[in-house]
Amino acid sequence: MPRLDEVFKKSGVPTHTFVPPAEYNRVAVALKTPGRGIIIEGPSGIGKTSCVKRTIDDVGLADSCLFLSARKDSDAELIAELPLMRKIGVVVVDDFHRLHSLEKNKLTDFIKVLADEEDQESKVILIGINQAGQTLVEYAPDLLHRVETIRFGRTNVERIQELVLLGERALNCSISIADEIAEEAEGSFAMAQVLCHEACLQGHLLETSSESLPQNITISLPRIRESVLAELYPRFFPLSRDFATGNKLRREGRAPYLNLLRWLSQTQEGVLDTKEAMAANPELKGSVGQVIEKGYLSNLINSTNQISSLFHFDPETRLLTIEDPKLLYFIRHLIWSKFAAQVGYFSIDFKSRYDFALSFAGEDRDLAETIAEALTSREISVFYDKHEQHRILANDVEEYLAPIYRSESRFVISLLSCNYPKKIWTKFESDNFKHRFGENSVVPIWYMDTAPSTFDESRKYGGLSFDPEGDLSTQVEAIAGALAQKMEDERAADARKANG
Template sequence: MEVIRERVLSDLSKSFFNKAKLFATGPRLRKEGRAPYFYLLRWLAAGKEWTLNVADAIKKNSEHRGSVGQIVDKGYLADHISKNPDLQDVIHFDPRTRELSIEDPKFFYYVKNLLWSKFCEQVGYRSVEFDSRYDYALSFAGSDREVAEGLFKFLSERELSVFYDVNEQHRILAASVEDYLAPIYRSEASFVVALLGSEYPKRIWTKFESEQFKERFGQNAVIPIWFSDAPPGIHDETVKYGGLTLDRGKPLGEELERIGLLLCKKIEEYKESSKALEPSG
């Protein structure tokens, strides 16, 4: 039976591998990202039915809320399917009900029996296992919200998971703000990005946040972003660590893209090194 099964899957692969790959990588393969399309296909295949309620799946897999929620809420998932007739032959998504369903029984059998670790590498991802809830957590003074929001949008559109307070306000409601924020800056983000504008040292919440992550400087987990109009002083401890400078004299969009691309490269190499350290077998 195992030999027959392998032959069937080999035959089905000729028809369905490229379609599964097209869906799993999304409009563009982003090796630094959290592979939201890959996970949707994996969750869909893991179920007994041919349908997946995406909203329910996100609730059950909250660590993927940021990345999967992004492609659903902003219409990227629906757009990806609508622009690819090959996908429409096998997968349907209803934005109103948020139901993702497989239309072809042979395709369902194929993805149901995929070896996901092998498929992950075949489609171009080094790894889709993550050791943190967020890739980055942003720490900033309210006066620099424009910078924080622009950086959040840039990184999240590249399928990274980023903690940005406005994006989670509804979850913070009625909760102890300190209890909610403290673990994010202490350990739940792979890196903390501190946007060190002129108001950063003066604000209550930035003082609180920096208290949570100050020990992580020695763990190479904090990335300072110095503003050109508020350069660090000679006794500023952050200058001991590698960071970036945001030039206020240049267009903000260009500066955010430059910094954002470097942060994407950083997280991609971090994931590569983390994968290399995993035990084999």
């Protein structure tokens, strides 16, 4: 009699509960087409690999098929040699999006050759995440008509229900909340298997019931969910925490990695278009854009095998993907305010568009830019005109800048050199923020070679000093450190107010 672990399988290809996805027939036809390569893409946990393996068996190609994975170093070496081979049979390269660009491009050229020659004895099948095939087509646009690209989407509820029913028949049982489990799985065959497995465990059904009537398993969905999340916690909480804090916890910053994780949890398929996400969250665009553009996100993902095995980021498409449906399920059930506090942040809600806005004369740009870079590297959101030029273009500059200095930045940093009072734009900016001195929202930085004059009033408030003759990097490090500490104190105060 089948055992529970053989019916509702928490990993591997299902046997008793295989449900052909909607794309099954397209895969079968493509397999029979001589020489024509196949690219299969879609989110994790929806049965791409299971479908390919089952279809290969069904069309009688199993004996001539070789499965390789880009995750395995030993397989990667063989994958690199494929373009030099002929009469290779059917070769499946799983997770091909993880190959280096050079290997992917060589595979692309190889697939084109096989298609042009209509090779009867060779076929390459590539399996990857969403839009994985797009990078190949961009490298070789003429590939588009030489391969069959099949995109797998989220599985519908009806197919998940069919999976549950097949499992019930195999185990001779009836799960009272079968339909609720189908909804809870959110389009993932893999999560449906996990949830059904847990339901049977709690119903004390470990193998097929020998009773004449199906064994009833009566249990609540919240209880199953709680048990599954408790099982996932030891593995996924530490990894989620490490991802959310990046290479270093910066409590003064805007938690860019945590917000990327939060946005991922809100996607339907575990695939985040970071460009769209930043456009929808302008108050976080600066801090999130910084970690993406400077390569910090890629470095974080590649820093450990644990993180790299679960996340993938494509710098070209800017797509961030979760590659384990169980991790996606786990983060979807996080309480984000609580999680933020657990990993060390005060809050993930930010009242202002920017933390700091820089006001300075053009002659002092070196200092302004160095301060901006030092603060953004601490994941703090800074308005610095050079970073915003593409947004300012074709806009009324005064209308664009006035709100930033008037209210949209938490603090204004004014670089008070001898050049500051002489400029039209610094006069305009200061007219918009001078009332904020009384709100403790302006941080003056006084140049030590400039005697107090127009801005004598600024001396009533706390500020910082800069010596133009001194070492720039050393002084900026001290200035940025003081500003970062100020921001951390402000976030802590906000959190105390919010918590009563």
